[in-house]
Amino acid sequence: MAYDEGLAARVRELIGDEPALSEKKMFGGLAMLVFGNMAVGVHGDDLIVRCDPGEQDALLASWGAALAPLA
Numbered sequence: 001m002a003y004d005e006g007l008a009a010r011v012r013e014l015i016g017d018e019p020a021l022s023e024k025k026m027f028g029g030l031a032m033l034v035f036g037n038m039a040v041g042v043h044g045d046d047l048i049v050r051c052d053p054g055e056q057d058a059l060l061a062s063w064g065a066a067l068a069p070l071a
Contacts, residue, residue, distance in 0.1 A: 002028070002044075003029045003030050003042040003043055003044060004044065004045045007042050007047060008042045011040055011042065012032075015032065015039070015040070018034055020034050020035045021033070021034055022036070027043065028044075029041055029042055029043030029044070029048070030043075037050075038050055046068075048068065
């Protein structure tokens with residue numbers, strides 16, 4: 001499955017000024033890394049966000065948020 005280029009462009013607009021930002025195509029999607037660590041990604045039409053584990057429950061309570069199953 002290809003990733004949504006429009007969503008990737010919107011993410012770039014939001015974090016594009018980060019000097020340590022790099023992009024890497026992986027697992028059929030696009031990962032955006034800061035200092036080599038994944039910060040966000042686009043897979044299909046989903047936005048994947050790395051978050052503080054302590055904030056996970058509150059973020060999952062947000063509309064449209066879901067925990068991705070580990071395959």
